[in-house]
Amino acid sequence: MAKKPGRKPTGASMVPATCSRADLALLLGISIRALADWDLKGVFTKAQGRGRYETVASVNGYIAQLREQAAGRASSTGQSLTDERAQTERIVRQIKERELAKISGATLTVDEVSDSWSLFAAAVKAAVLSIPGKARSSIPHLTPHDADVLKHMCRDLLLDLAEEVEAAVISGAPEEISGEK
Structure with a gap:
């Protein structure tokens, strides 16, 4: 069909049906890398031939995706x-x-708990280790050998308790303390 002289071409007739990757990037004002990223998301419509795109459909797809992002429906x-x-x-x-729980005192830090338990463990250790001396002063007929037996029993008890606690108590890792896994 021949063009009539003096008539300006319409917008649709000026847009090529397909374009190259570089042309589409130039048309949209984005880099080739950005175009490849958008293409992986399925925004552009590919045409026959390597690296060719349908111009109008690809531009419309890109604009639609930008509208979705602007409307808060996609990122x-x-x-x-x-x-x-x-x-x-x-x-x-x-x-x-x-x-807020920390400020209000509803929770404790690992250091606070560790310090408290260390003080408690030291108090228990001192109390248990004092048993042989108290027993010897309270029961005067105990021999030095009996006192040594009590002393070893108390130490063994503390060592066994320490092993059980070490095997059963959490390590202090945050995910174990808060129950998150």
Whole structure:
């Protein structure tokens, strides 16, 4: 069909049906690498031939994807922005709850618990190790050998207790303390 003289070409007739990767990147104002990333997400419509795209369909797909992002229905990671915001808010809320519990004294730090248990263990050790001396002073007919037997029994008891506690007590790793796995 011949063009009539003096008539300007319409916009649709000026756009080529297909374009190369470089042309599409230039048309959209993005880099070749960005175009490859968008292409992996299925935004562009491929045409016959290597590295060729349907121009109008690809531009429309790119614009539709940008609209989805702007409306908050999709992000560059593929996850909806609403979901990302909700996840971020959940994390922030959990952090604030833990900080509030710490400030109000509802929770203790690992160092505080460790210090308290160390003091308690030292007190138990001192009490148990004092048994032979107290027994000897309370029961005057005990021989030095009897006192040594009591002393060894108390030490063995403490060593056995230490082994059981070491095997049963948590290591102090945060995920073991809070129950998260």
